[in-house]
Amino acid sequence: MAINSIGGSALLGQSILNIKNQLNTLQVQLASGEKGTTYSAMGTGEEFAIAARAQLANIAGYQNAITNVGTTINVANTALQNLSDTADQVQQAAANGNQTLNSNGQSTAQTSAVSELQSMLSTLNTQSGNGYIFSGNAVNTPSVASVDAILNGNGAQAGLTQLISEEQQADLGANGLGRLVVSAPTTTSVSLSEDVAGSPFGLKLNSVTSTLTGATVTGPTGSPASISVALGATNPNPGDKISFTFNLPDGTTQTMQLTATTTSPAPAGSFTIGATPSATASNLQTALTSSISTLANTSLVAASAMEASNNFFNWSAAANGSAVNNQATPPAAITGATLLSGTAGTDSLSTSFAPGDTITVNGTPITFVASGATGNEVNVTDSVQTLLSKIDSITGTANPSTVSGGAVTLFGGSNANLTVTSSNPAALAALGFGSSVNATPGPLVVNGPPFDTATSLVNGTAANTVQWYTGGTTTGSPRATQTAQIASGVSVQYGIQANEQGIVSQLQAIAAYAAFSTSTSNPNGAAQVTALSQSVAQALAVQPGQQTIANIQTDLANAQTTMQSVTAQQTQTQNTLQDVISQAETVSPDQVASQILSLQTALQASYETTSTLSQLSLLKYLPIPSP
Numbered sequence: 001m002a003i004n005s006i007g008g009s010a011l012l013g014q015s016i017l018n019i020k021n022q023l024n025t026l027q028v029q030l031a032s033g034e035k036g037t038t039y040s041a042m043g044t045g046e047e048f049a050i051a052a053r054a055q056l057a058n059i060a061g062y063q064n065a066i067t068n069v070g071t072t073i074n075v076a077n078t079a080l081q082n083l084s085d086t087a088d089q090v091q092q093a094a095a096n097g098n099q100t101l102n103s104n105g106q107s108t109a110q111t112s113a114v115s116e117l118q119s120m121l122s123t124l125n126t127q128s129g130n131g132y133i134f135s136g137n138a139v140n141t142p143s144v145a146s147v148d149a150i151l152n153g154n155g156a157q158a159g160l161t162q163l164i165s166e167e168q169q170a171d172l173g174a175n176g177l178g179r180l181v182v183s184a185p186t187t188t189s190v191s192l193s194e195d196v197a198g199s200p201f202g203l204k205l206n207s208v209t210s211t212l213t214g215a216t217v218t219g220p221t222g223s224p225a226s227i228s229v230a231l232g233a234t235n236p237n238p239g240d241k242i243s244f245t246f247n248l249p250d251g252t253t254q255t256m257q258l259t260a261t262t263t264s265p266a267p268a269g270s271f272t273i274g275a276t277p278s279a280t281a282s283n284l285q286t287a288l289t290s291s292i293s294t295l296a297n298t299s300l301v302a303a304s305a306m307e308a309s310n311n312f313f314n315w316s317a318a319a320n321g322s323a324v325n326n327q328a329t330p331p332a333a334i335t336g337a338t339l340l341s342g343t344a345g346t347d348s349l350s351t352s353f354a355p356g357d358t359i360t361v362n363g364t365p366i367t368f369v370a371s372g373a374t375g376n377e378v379n380v381t382d383s384v385q386t387l388l389s390k391i392d393s394i395t396g397t398a399n400p401s402t403v404s405g406g407a408v409t410l411f412g413g414s415n416a417n418l419t420v421t422s423s424n425p426a427a428l429a430a431l432g433f434g435s436s437v438n439a440t441p442g443p444l445v446v447n448g449p450p451f452d453t454a455t456s457l458v459n460g461t462a463a464n465t466v467q468w469y470t471g472g473t474t475t476g477s478p479r480a481t482q483t484a485q486i487a488s489g490v491s492v493q494y495g496i497q498a499n500e501q502g503i504v505s506q507l508q509a510i511a512a513y514a515a516f517s518t519s520t521s522n523p524n525g526a527a528q529v530t531a532l533s534q535s536v537a538q539a540l541a542v543q544p545g546q547q548t549i550a551n552i553q554t555d556l557a558n559a560q561t562t563m564q565s566v567t568a569q570q571t572q573t574q575n576t577l578q579d580v581i582s583q584a585e586t587v588s589p590d591q592v593a594s595q596i597l598s599l600q601t602a603l604q605a606s607y608e609t610t611s612t613l614s615q616l617s618l619l620k621y622l623p624i625p626s627p
Contacts, residue, residue: 056577058488059570065484066563068129072482073494073556075128080556082123084549086116087506091540094513094533099526105517107529113514118147120507124498134498135471136481143471143498150468151515157466158445160312160515167308169451170201171249171300178203178246178296182289185228187278190285192244192292193226198336198404199455201446203292203300204247212236212260223337229284231277236260238273242284246295248303250310250535251398256291258284268294297524302516302531306539309512311444311457313468313504316399317412318459319420319439320447321432333406334431336385340368340378349430353380357424359387361394362417384408384431391420399444404455408432411457415441415473415499443467468507469499479555487566492559502547509539 090113097109104111124134124143131139144150153159158166173179179195179202194205205220205227214232219225229242240260247253259270260280266272271287274280334349342348357368357380366376366387373379376394378387388401391410395418399411408431412418418439422428425435442459443466474481474497481495498504513536518525542548 056574059574062486063567063570066486066567069484069486069492069494070560070563072128072133073560075126076133076494076496077553077556079123079126079133080549080553083120083503083506086120086123087510087540087549090116090510090513091537094540095537097533099530099533101518101520101525101529103520105519105522105525107533109533110513110516110529113510114147114151117151117507117510117514120510121145121147121150124503132471134496134503136474136478136495136497138472139482141471143469145466145468145470149466150511154466156464157462158460158464159466160309160511163312163443163445163460163465164305164308164512164515166446166448166451167201167249167311168301168304170446170448170454171203171304171307172296172452173202174452176296177289177292178300180205180292180296182285182292184281184285186230188281189228189230190281190288191226191228192288193222194224196404196455197224198402200399200402200404200457201249201454203296206245206247206253208242208244210240210242212240212242215242217242223335229281231281231284233277235273235277235280238262244288248300249307250303252303252535254295254299256295258287258291294524298527299531301524301528302535305512305516305532306509306535309508309515311399312465313443313499313508313511314398314414314501315441315469315499316397316414316444316459317416317418317439317441318399318444318457319410319412319418319433319437320456320458321408321410334384334403334408335406336383336388336403338384338403340382340384340387340427341380349384349427351424351426351430353378353424353427355380357422357427359391359420359422359428361391361420362412363419364394366390366394399457402456407456409456410437410439411444412439412441414501414504416475417441469497471497471499473497473499486563487570490562490566492562494556494559496552500547500552502549502552505543505546506540506549509536512536 090109093109093112097107099107099109101107102111121144126133132141132143134143135141145154149157149159151159151161153162171178173195175181179199181191181193181195183191183193185191192205194202205225208217208219208227208229210217210229212229212231213236214234215236216230216232217228219227227244238260241257243255243257245253245255257269260273261267261270262273263270264272266283266287269291271280272283274283335347337347339346339348341352341354353368355368355370359366359368364376366378368380369377371379371381373382376390378390384403388403388408388410392401395411395416396413397411398414401408401410403409410418410420410433418437418441420428420433420437422436428437429435439459442461444457445460445465446454447456447458448454472481477493478497478500479493479495481497483491483493483495485491513532516529516532518528522528
């Protein structure tokens, strides 16, 4: 019969081949540190590694955004600190510096303020990353105009220096007394009154106090407001005093005191007691006129410069209604006292508001009620001025809306549109605005010429007034103009606008200081600069409730804190994901080396077995035949 060869050698050969393949795979793994070069070679855990890599790619994108935003915030913080330091320097110079005038009618501190203003404007045009930091959402546009354009204008566009001059004319008035009129209704009385009701210009009567013996003092009352001082049958006593407090255009107040004296001529701040009450009243009128003139040409001039700068930098929306005759007999122009409703022949609007009517101001309704108005309600029996005050409370304007010369002027909030509509458009039209109001913000300027008799402010246009801020605007937070996503569901806001209150409050004070000048021959020149310096120093101090540069820096610091927290979390996540990938795709060198050693031993044994088997023959197992 036939005898077949043993098949074990074939099986061993296949086993050796498998071991070699395993050795080759392990040697590649030992050299690369990875399980394989293809996804299929990675094993069942590779699907987790693929998902982990996708998350790592997302994190890398977020971290790139964090780096870019962090760079921008660092640059912004440096710029903001420079602005704050510059303002501090100007404040110190204004408060403590030498106020001696040079040949240009400015103090040394004012001359320095020009350079400081230029430095601040350059800082506000700082660029980083994708554009101009202080331009909000208009990153491709410079934030502010040049210092020369802002101070001196640009062709037909008026600059701040011109606007200060126009405001000064409007505040002083034609008689140089701050739009006040001093008169003597009787031989023993003196009257002090504002020239036009509702005008935003000049000195405004706040209060009067008196210790004048036998005198009767009343006011301020009426429209326009007035104060009356009526002396009694006997003269005041030496040392008796009367004090007048005035509101200035920039929101500050000044008190002027006159003391009765027997000295003639009377020293400054006093009036001579005459032989009769009539003579005393005449002396009081003269002293009052002189003191008001001094106040107007010193403190008022300084306040005028500050207010002009405030109106230039703190843009507001202004809407002017034309003069409209009401139903009084004979017809008369609307005043603040004109009623919102009434019958023919009364001082009321030609078309009345009725209960249930509404006026909507920037989306907030004011409702007219018959009586008992509360909150955003107005009685139909209230006056036009009451309505204007209610509108101002909604807009938050720093410039109270006025009625002057029969015309109503509404002011919107800083850097905000002004929109007014009514369910009774005919009654709104009776105020002089047509059926609605839609005004955009701009610098406020005196409605002239002539300026010394002007009674209202209007928005300067791009055609006639320099627009100092050239960046983007928003109705919401400036921070929201630049947003970056730094994690899934997590974003940071880091936008800044140069027209934010914390920045504008410094610019307008320093610009007023830099732009104002007087004449070296002006006897009140030094006093004007001194008063202005005090106003600038006060304006640059921290004001309660007003945004500061530190507030902006705090917002940016909050964004940085958020980014730091997210970065820490992402670092932990990255480590975890790297572990997932490592476990799925990498090998342990020690373990692979051990496996290689084991396979090498097995391979050696297989070789020896194969060698032994190859030498086997059936003849070795057959018996040796006998001879």
